[in-house]
Amino acid sequence: MTKSAPQGIPSTTTSRPLEGKLALITGASRGIGAAVARNLASKGASVILNYSSESSACQASSLAQEIATQYAVACFTVKADIGSPTGPALLIKSARDSFLAKSQAKFQIDIIVNNAGVASNASIQDFQIKDFEWMYRINVLGPLLLIQAALPYLPNDRSGRIVNLSSISSSEGFVEQSVYGGTKAALEAMTRTWARELAERCTVNAVNPGPVKTDMWDKMPLEHRGGLRPWTFHSPLAAVREEIDEQEIVDQKEFVGGRPAYPSEVAGIVAMLCSHDAGWCTGQVVCANGGMRMAI
Incomplete structure (x- = not known):
């Protein structure tokens, strides 16, 4: 049973599996994030597109217009730096303010996709502390602070969905990825912890792409x-x-x-984990790499 569309949020007469849901996607102006936004919107979800820099503002705005027009859902853009101590809380507050300005419905975040991330390769001898801090701040601390800020607005009936974008770099030991691979391993560890802590509210899973176009x-x-x-x-x-x-x-x-992979292929797996049918799957790292990584 799906929720009806909130008052003030566009709807269609066609039944779509995520109709009336609200999804927040970080790093959503391009690549996998944009593909996820399109996929979830095509299934009826209204979407919040997060981006972090002025250089991405035009792309985010264009994507929002495309999604709203093509899929008849509400689409909001929010600039916030996930890697700053105050960025995640600012993202949630701005998203809430934008939503309530257009709707009298309760603000509830049904889906969160932690997609924003950065990468840099360096050998052991060339490793720099500043790169460590940069990657861990955005790839690990950012998602944790975002979920912390979103806690008051998550569902209380296990219908929520959180999907974290990890990488096969967490497990394959690629040369020069001591730091980046470590950030993704940390994100997978948090995925399992959140699956337990948030069990009465939402499922929490990760996907692990390999190379993506x-x-x-x-x-x-x-x-x-x-x-x-x-x-x-x-x-x-x-x-x-x-x-x-x-x-x-x-x-x-x-x-x-x-x-x-093409971004749409990874987005399809993310969307699958956001569906009602994925309600018995939590705490997992799901293959999104064409079989490059096969786990038992």
Whole structure:
């Protein structure tokens, strides 16, 4: 049974599984975050798009307009730095204020997707404390402070959904990822703890993408892509499809060993965990990497 759309929030006559739900996605202006926002909106959820920098404001605004028009749901944009001590609380307050300005309904956050994250590679000898603090602040402390700030607005009937974007870097021991891999391992540990602490309110799961065709992939030096070949080559779903995949991916298939995921593919798995049908799944790290990482 789904909630009816809150007063003041656009609705459609077509039944959609997330109709009337409100989803908050961090780092939502591009890449996986934008794909998740589109997917959840297509299923009827109103969405809060978080972004952190002025350079992303235009993208966030354009995405919000696209989503509101195409899916007939409410869409709000909120600038807030998840990596600052006050950013997560500011995000929740601003989202609440924006929602209540358009609706008389109760402000409840049904879905949170902790997608915002940063990465930087360095060998042991080149490691810098400032990079450690930067990555742990955004990838670990930020999600924790966000859930803390959101606690008053989470459901109380186990219908809530939290999905954390981890990475196979948490478990595969990639060279030069002492810090980044550690942040994702920490996020997975928090996922399990939150699943217990929030059991009467929501499920909490993580997904662990491998390489994804985002702007981070596009900026990755070719030699770094080639370094993924041993993993990509053995990923069952990474085989390049010449009539389907982008030409750049086809051209690099021998060197890279296969293809990265497309953001929509990862978003589909996130959305699956946000569904009513996923209500008996919590505390898990779910494969979102085409079989690059198979756990038992």
